[in-house]
Amino acid sequence: MIAILKYNAGNIRSVQNALDRLGYDAVITNDPSVLNTSEKIIIPGVGEASSAMRYLKEHKLDVLIPQLEQPVLGICLGLQLLCSYSEEGDTDCLGVFDNKVLKFPETDLVPHMGWNHFREINGSLGKSISPLENMYFVHSFYAEIGIYTQAICEYIVPFSATLEKNNFYATQFHPEKSASIGEQILKNFLAL
Amino acid sequence: MLKRRIIPCLDIKNGRTVKGINFEGLRDAGDPVELALRYIQEGADELVFLDISATEEKRATLISLVERIAKHVTIPFTVGGGINSVAAVSDILKAGADKIAINSSAVKNPLLIKELAExxxxxxxxxxxxxxxLNGIDTVFISGGKIETPLETLAWAQKAVELGVGEILLTSMDRDGTKIGFDIPLLQKICSMVSVPVIASGGAGTIDHFxxxxxxxxxxxxxAASIFHFGEIAIPDLKETLKTKNIPIR
Incomplete structure (x- = not known):
């Protein structure tokens, strides 16, 4: 069973629909016992960092998530929550990845919204994905590049498009909204 | 590099796609989900569904359609048409829409924008x-273009951005349906003065217009709507041509 983390973020349904199209059953839950026994966990998210972290703390999920041992995929805000800190709401995050999340300088339109390709893409999520492929992004904050960065996208500044560390994986873009190439990213995660 | 987006718009009435023909009336154009899937296959970057029945009684039909669209559609989509409350927005987003478009209701109650954005x-x-x-002044119209407002287009766009909108879908009524090209002066003016993405609408008739x-x-x-529906422009041809002009396209 795949678990989709339930918290105060939007876009949860889209992830469930995408998994359904790929033939996977998914349960939306914040129940620690269900999360612990799930085969894989997805942390989706369109939302705001500080209120999301507050929710996770209230449900003691801030302690549970970093200790998970099965494959975990953070999407968009999910990626940012797995980082150490976000400028959005001056928020200490889960700290799985040591990257900091910063606001885009407003020298161009913010949010970064639309389809963009990669400067490079590696790692397990990037398997059989060309850097010229486009993914759908919607975000005003970005994770800096660090040792866990496996894909780099550039908008105003170069930033982490995917992160991978042990059993933790994350995408800044929305694979569930990125047509067939996004489905390939999800398949790469589901095949782990 | 961030790509420019090609966005087919589907008019929806009572859960079906409709096409206007020479202002004489509406013809049923089939299941919106089927048409949407065809556009995705052809390379559409995003879709807009505009509910032109848009009455309270029809809301349930729209919600179930949005749920069905969300199940099948693999790219972002916006739903608009008669949305006038936070509750209606909540229902549509919960059903799976990525964005909602508001028009008349925001003019009547600008604080709705702020509430939705927050x-x-x-x-x-x-x-x-x-x-x-109108006599040299770009003027905002509401209620499907039927009612003139005292608002000047640029001032209203800026106010909407200030209140929190993330995107502007700007339709030139002077160009809509004419197929003589987008309203470039209007688009230039608005795009250069606001800090959010602007989608151009109204007037597209050829690939050159894009x-x-x-x-x-x-x-x-x-x-655009009809030029895609009636196959006057094929999306793959459009995107290929734009690429040869060095316009960033997916």
Whole structure:
């Protein structure tokens, strides 16, 4: 069973629909016992960092998530929550990845919204994905590049498009909204 | 590099796609989900569904359609048409829409924008603006273009951005349905004065019109309906041509 983390973020349904199209059953839950026994966990998210972290703390999920041992995929805000800190709401995050999340300088339109390709893409999520492929992004904050960065996208500044560390994986873009190439990213995660 | 977007718009009435023919009436054009899937296959970057029945009684039909669209559609989509409350927005987003477009209701109650942006985030709030040039003044119209307002288009666009919209869908009523090209002066003016993406709508008739709008303005997307529905422009041809003009296209 795949678990989709339930918290105060939007876009949860889209992830469930995408998994359904790929033939996977998914349960939306914040129940620690269900999360612990799930085969894989997805942390989706369109939302705001500080209120999301507050929710996770209230449900003691801030302690549970970093200790998970099965494959975990953070999407968009999910990626940012797995980082150490976000400028959005001056928020200490889960700290799985040591990257900091910063606001885009407003020298161009913010949010970064639309389809963009990669400067490079590696790692397990990037398997059989060309850097010229486009993914759908919607975000005003970005994770800096660090040792866990496996894909780099550039908008105003170069930033982490995917992160991978042990059993933790994350995408800044929305694979569930990125047509067939996004489905390939999800398949790469589901095949782990 | 961020790509310019090609956005087919589907008019919806009672859960079906409709096409206007020479202003004489509406013809049923089939299941919106089937048409949407065809556009995705052809390379559409995003879809807009505009509910033109848009009455309270029809809301349930719209919600179940949005749920069905969300199940099948693998790219982002916006839903608009008669949305006038936070509750209606909540239902549509919960059903799976990525963004909602508001128009008349925001003109009547601008604070609705603020409330929606604070509740759901700016990224899912689109302001649809219908603009018509009256004696040299770009003027906002509401209620499907039927009612003139005292608002000047640029001032209203800026106010909407200030209140929290994340995107502007700007339709030139002077160009809508004419197929003589997008309203470049209007788009240039609005795009250069606001800090959010602007989608150009109204007037597209040829592939060159898309080239012009992307070369001459900062519009991040080009929207059209009938030219795609009636197959006058095939999306793959459009995107290939734009690429040869060095316009960033997916």
């Amino acid at each position: 509740t759901y985030g700016s990224q899912c709030v689109v302001i649809a603006i219908d603009s018509k040039n 080239t012009e709008i992307f070369q001459q303005t900062k519009a991040t997307g080009g929207l």
